[in-house]
Amino acid sequence: MSDSCIIVGASHAGVSLALQLRREGWTAPIKLIGEESELPYHRPPLSKEHLAGKKDLDAMRLRPAKVYADNDIELLLSTRVSSIDTQTREVKLSSGESLGYQKLALCTGASVREFIPARGLENVFYIRTAADIARLVPHVRKGRRAIVIGGGYIGLEAAAVLAEQEVSVTVLEMSERILQRVTNPAMSEYMQHLHESQGVEIHTGVEVESIREEGHEKIIGCAGGTEFRADFLIIGIGVEVDASLAVSAGIESGPGIQVNEYCRTSDEHIYAAGDCTVHPSLIYQRQIRLESVQNANDQARAAAANICGKEQVYDAVPWFWSDQYSIKLQMVGLSTGYDQVVMRGSADGGVEASFALFYLKEGVLIAADCVARPKEFMISKKLIKDRAQIAAERLENEEIEPINFETA
Numbered sequence: 001m002s003d004s005c006i007i008v009g010a011s012h013a014g015v016s017l018a019l020q021l022r023r024e025g026w027t028a029p030i031k032l033i034g035e036e037s038e039l040p041y042h043r044p045p046l047s048k049e050h051l052a053g054k055k056d057l058d059a060m061r062l063r064p065a066k067v068y069a070d071n072d073i074e075l076l077l078s079t080r081v082s083s084i085d086t087q088t089r090e091v092k093l094s095s096g097e098s099l100g101y102q103k104l105a106l107c108t109g110a111s112v113r114e115f116i117p118a119r120g121l122e123n124v125f126y127i128r129t130a131a132d133i134a135r136l137v138p139h140v141r142k143g144r145r146a147i148v149i150g151g152g153y154i155g156l157e158a159a160a161v162l163a164e165q166e167v168s169v170t171v172l173e174m175s176e177r178i179l180q181r182v183t184n185p186a187m188s189e190y191m192q193h194l195h196e197s198q199g200v201e202i203h204t205g206v207e208v209e210s211i212r213e214e215g216h217e218k219i220i221g222c223a224g225g226t227e228f229r230a231d232f233l234i235i236g237i238g239v240e241v242d243a244s245l246a247v248s249a250g251i252e253s254g255p256g257i258q259v260n261e262y263c264r265t266s267d268e269h270i271y272a273a274g275d276c277t278v279h280p281s282l283i284y285q286r287q288i289r290l291e292s293v294q295n296a297n298d299q300a301r302a303a304a305a306n307i308c309g310k311e312q313v314y315d316a317v318p319w320f321w322s323d324q325y326s327i328k329l330q331m332v333g334l335s336t337g338y339d340q341v342v343m344r345g346s347a348d349g350g351v352e353a354s355f356a357l358f359y360l361k362e363g364v365l366i367a368a369d370c371v372a373r374p375k376e377f378m379i380s381k382k383l384i385k386d387r388a389q390i391a392a393e394r395l396e397n398e399e400i401e402p403i404n405f406e407t408a
Contacts, residue, residue, distance in 0.1 A: 002100030009107035010034025013274030013296035020304035047157040084249040106272040110239035123232040142166040147230040151178030155236030263303035273300040333367030
């Protein structure tokens with residue numbers, strides 16, 4: 001056993017945790033292990049500014065190399081952990097080397113879900129790493145035809161960038177509407193109209209059954225006999241939690257690595273943070289798993305405090321964002337289980353629209369989706385945290401400033 005804290009995953013969560021450990025007073029060695037060769041970088045721009053060529057990888061670094069050196073954080077890049085021995089408190093690397101730890105933090109995130117019909121085909125792309133974008137960019141040219149399989153945020157963000165590059169884009173979504181898992185029909189309808197106004201074709205309720213190649217062309221066969229043709233494909237059908245290390249080590253896991261309110265796993269010496277975790281939410285009174293930069297950073301900071309012996313409960317309000325064309329969609333809270341939706345403003349106008357959708361459950365605000373409504377977004381964070389009960393009439397009344405929702 002060593003006195004080190006080893007962090008597996010040079011992700012948003014891993015980097016935040018390493019730096020926060022130093023701020024919390026951890027003086028022993030810190031080793032941050034990442035499988036990619038690149039200095040850790042922001043992932044959200046991959047499907048946005050980076051794909052569009054507006055932001056290069058160096059502009060996306062989470063921290064400059066000097067910050068890790070100044071904080072005495074040892075970066076082990078191009079390194080994979082193959083197993084954890086909880087008895088000896090060691091991690092074994094794929095190189096065969098073993099590293100001892102006093103505390104271990106798993107920030108392993110998630111990986112893209114593979115679309116089996118596309119396996120082994122050329123010019124099929126996923127969006128998760130900088131290397132993925134490097135392979136994709138040469139195909140993004142005016143006049144090319146792309147099919148995006150999956151109408152979630154990643155797929156739609158990629159579709160927006162491609163359309164702006166004058167690529168002919170078709171989105172195929174298996175559900176009845178795009179964004180069905182995360183938002184209500186009004187927002188789905190707005191986003192579909194937005195994309196269609198920019199020349200993107202969207203087909204919902206489409207089940208892809210086969211993909212075949214004829215020369216350099218991809219032919220996508222769907223249930224019912226419909227076919228679509230493209231020069232290249234982008235797959236965005238969700239992610240799978242990377243919990244394999246935890247499972248192999250006997251650490252309690254389900255849809256993710258189970259942690260308590262202190263970000264500690266079922267092993268008292270092992271913590272976890274970020275996309276790979278399932279944690280209890282006092283706000284929503286259930287176990288939740290989040291795919292969010294905010295969650296990764298905030299949960300990692302709480303984990304660092306608790307590794308250093310404090311008892312800091314993690315119970316932040318989740319929030320997210322998506323940039324598509326010139327609009328910024330800001331989301332806060334989780335809408336699952338809502339029984340009422342209130343619209344403030346109007347979803348008309350495409351890129352000029354300005355509105356907020358408030359999700360209520362038994363009169364309590366549980367989530368909000370905001371397009372060009374930063375005030376509503378910011379106050380919703382507080383109101384959701386407070387489990388505020390607000391009349392629908394107040395939320396939709398534009399004469400009441402958002403800051404006065406509870407008091408005016």
